[in-house]
Amino acid sequence: MLTALSIANIVLIERLDLDFEAGLGVLTGETGAGKSILLDALGLVLGARADTGLVRQGADRAQVVASFAPPAADTPLAALLADNDIAMEAGEPLLIRRTVKADGGSRAFLNDQPCSAALLREIGPHLVEIHGQHDDRGLLAPAGHRALLDAYARADTRAVAEAHAAWRAAEEQLAAARAALDAAERDREWLEHCVAELQALNPQPDEEAELAEARAAMQKGERIAGDLAAIMTAFEGSDSGPALLRGAARRLDRLAGDHPLLAEALASLDRAIIDADDAETKLVEAARAMEYDPERLEATEARLFELRALARKHGCQPDELPALADNLAQRLDSIMGGGAGIARLESAVRDTAAAYTHAAIALSDQRKKAAARLDAAVAGELAPLKLDAARFQTLVEPLPAERWGAEGMDRVEFLIATNPGAPFAPLAKIASGGELSRFILALKVALAEEGGADTIIFDEIDRGVGGAVASAIGERLARLASAGKQLLAVTHSPQVAAKGGAHFLIAKSSEGVVTRTSVRALDAAARREEIARMLSGAEVTAEARAQADRLMEAV
Template sequence: MLTALSIANIVLIERLDLDFEAGLGVLTGETGAGKSILLDALGLALGMRADSALVRQGADKAQVTASFTPPAPGTSLAALLADNEIALEAGEPLLIRRALKTDGGSRAFLNDQPCSAALLREVGGYLVEIHGQHDDRGLLVPAGHRALLDAYARADTAAVAAAHGAWRGAEARLEAAKAAISEAERDREWLEHCVAELRVLDPRPGEDAELAEARATMQKGERIAGDLGTILEAFEGSDGGPARLRGAARRLDRLAGDHALLAEALASLDRAIIDADEAETKLHEAARALEYDPDRLEAAETRLFELRAMARKHGVQPDALAELTGDLAARLDAIEGGSAGLAKLEAAVAETAAAYTHAATALSDQRRKAAARLDAAVAGELAPLRLDAARFQTLVERLPAERWGAEGMDRVEYLIATNPGAPFAPLAKIASGGELSRFILALKVALAEEGGAETIIFDEIDRGVGGAVASAIGERLARLAGAGKQLLAVTHSPQVAAKGASHFVIAKSSEGIVTRTGVRALDPPGRREEIARMLSGAEVTEEARAQAERLLEVV
């Protein structure tokens, strides 16, 4: 809801600060007083085209600031602001500011954060609808008609959206499977060759490292075999070192009792024999481990070469060959079992498509029934608004299957025919601005609280009508405002003005060659005097004041 509007240096407005309340607010004034300037200023704040002609003569820039109640969490507007990193402080209003220079350059701000004019227009579309000469959004845009009808029908579109997502997801999986099988089919011969080759090779994870280590060990054995043999000879036979040590130990054992040093020598000799035995054992183990076998070395090198050559061929590490074998075999198996897999995916597509069609058809039926109710409700509003010859129709048209989407299978558009026998046409095709505004009012009243911005502005909706029709317009504006909307009506009709919960008068004043436009809120006596002026013209009579009093009493 619009809570405040501050304007500086816009055309004839030098400085203006206005506060607004909920309900119906009316703006009146003499023809040419500057009511359009006020709407131009608000339009500038809402992202409309920046025209340097709006800058007041003699000023270097103009500025408009509009304050709105913050959007409720979870709403589309709140999500839009969050997506664009526009901070909303708890309890603080949403501030829109637009500055315009004489050279046509402009800057826009949301809560004092710079933003683009495009974002400003998008945000403005959620906040305000302007119907009249400034109308370029709201009910004239067919893109929003379907959502309004769904809200009027209390339709649950989430089920259709979910069914559509499941359907498209199943189609995507089927197409991916077909593409994979098609690719594999093209490579069948290559796959068969590779899998057969790898299976013959039968690589094992870690085999490359094992073979490399074995080859290195055997190569070392070949190099040191001679030295190791010579060393082992010193340990073997009756003349070997260990045998001589044992013989010496036996003789020393007979003498050890003769002297303490001999006993210590025997102990040392025993340890030497043990160490010599352990050394001999290690040498034999090393000889076996380093045993050089030309056939074994050649076999290890051949296997290692085959593994590494195969790894280079497929662009992987040797340890990845076993996994590659499984992957290629799986691709080959997918070709063989592809038909069965595709059949399951095709069945899933058919099943989800049927579920979507069922849900979308039910939604379409609900829309058609709601459209009939809406047409009847709008028709009931047309005659009191002097549109009794006009007809309204909610078109619910089945789209081609390729255009079905998460919103269903229908295109929805509001159509009107203003004369008997005339064909139905879109709302925007109506020639008369006043007639269009009254049509929109009728539709808004029929839709009541369903969708749209919280603030709605009707610019001279009463143009060309008076008397009972003007009273009917005022009653419907007040009724719509009572349905949770804030309405501002620019009017020349005293009957409409009398229905307002608040009343602003727009007046032009001159001082020498300087002309200014001002706006002020009226108190009850001021309202009576302004409505009396609207009734009587240039000279306000007592009879006009009495009639104004009666109009205000009816309210």
């Protein structure tokens, strides 16, 4: 809801500060007083084009500041502000400020945070609806008719949206599975060859390292086998080194008692024999450890070559071959069993499509019943608004299957026929300016609290009508305002003005070559005088004042 509007240096307005409340507020004044300037100023904070022609002559810039009641936390407007990082303090108003420089350029702010005019245009419809003689927004936009009808029907569209999401997800899974199966089928022959080749080789984890280590040991044994054989001859036979040492030790043993040095020599010889025996033992063990079989070495090298060759073929390391074999085998298995998986996914698509269709048909039935109620409600509003020859129809027609969506399977549009026998057509194409505003009012009254912004502005909705019709317009504006909306009506009709809870007088004055537009809120006495002026014209008569009293008392 609009709570305050501050305007500085906009066309004829030098400075203006207005406060607004809920309910019906009317703006009156003589023709040319500048009522459109107020709407132009409000349009700026709602994202309208920043025309430098709006800057008051002699001023370097113009500024408009609008204050709105804070949006409820669970509204689309609150979500939109949050998505754009616009901070809202609890209980604080939403402030929009727009400045326009005389030499070009403009700036916009939301709660003192810089923003784009595009963002203002995006949030504008959530704040204010403006219906004028040439309005092409709001209720005239067919894109919003379905949501309005759903709100009027109290329809919960979540079930349809959830069913549609599940259906689309199932279709995506099926499409992905089919694509994967098609790709796998193209590779089937290659997979069969690779799996057979890997299964025949049967690579084992860490096998390459084990084979390489065994091959290296056997290759070393092959290189030193001759040297070991030659060395071992020194330890074999009766004339070997150890045999000669033992013979010498036996003889020396008989002589050792004859001299201390001989005893020491015998001790040294005994140690040499022990070391020679130890050396022989280690040589035998080393020869046994490094023993190799040429056929085994050849087989080990062949296996290692096959592992490495297959790894190069598949662009991986030899140790990765076991995992590759499992993966390719699984892919081949998926081809073999892919038909069953596709069948399950196809069944899921059928089930989710049926669930969506069921929910969408139920929503469609709800819409058609609500459409009939809405048509009757609007029809009841047309005759008092001097539109008794007109007919209103809420069209609910099925969409082609390819256009079914989260909102259901219906196209919804509000249509009118202004003359008997004339075909129904969209509102904007058939109704004249005055008729259009009255149709919108009838729709708004019928829809009551359903959808739309909290602030609605009707610009000269009473143009071309008077008497009972104007009174009916005023009654319906007041009724719509009592349904929780804030209405501002620019009017030339005293019958409409008398219905207002607040009354603003727009006036133009001149001092020399300087012309100014002013707006002031009227008290009861001033309201009486203004309504009397609207009734009588230039000269306010006692009869006009009495008639004004009667109009105001009838509220």
